[in-house]
Amino acid sequence: MKLVFQDHVLPLGELKVHGRPVNPGAIKRTALLTVEGERDDICGLGQTLAAQELCTGLRQYMKAHHLQTGVGHYGVFSGRRWDNEVYPKVRDIIQMTD
Secondary structure, three states: HHHOOOOOOOOOOOEEOEEOOOOOHHOOOOEEEEEEEEEEEEEEOOOHHHHHHHOOOOOOOHHEEEEEEEOOOHHHHHHHHHHHHHHHHHHHHHHHHH
């Protein structure tokens, strides 16, 4: 976690797994949905959105971002807002790739 979120090795192009460099730009055949909570106290706003820029191999129509208002880190994936606002977006992006 420190490597990614504090040392920023992924966006710097320095992240390696088993000695091999990780290249998000090589991702080409999936959809990407990034989700953030407006009041997130763990991840700063824009942190997950940054994945959109790193995945240069994906066509723009395969990328989506959702900023959920009124919730923190855990509220994004639980409760009423998850059921009514976030989950439908997750469901739609999954159906898009079927």
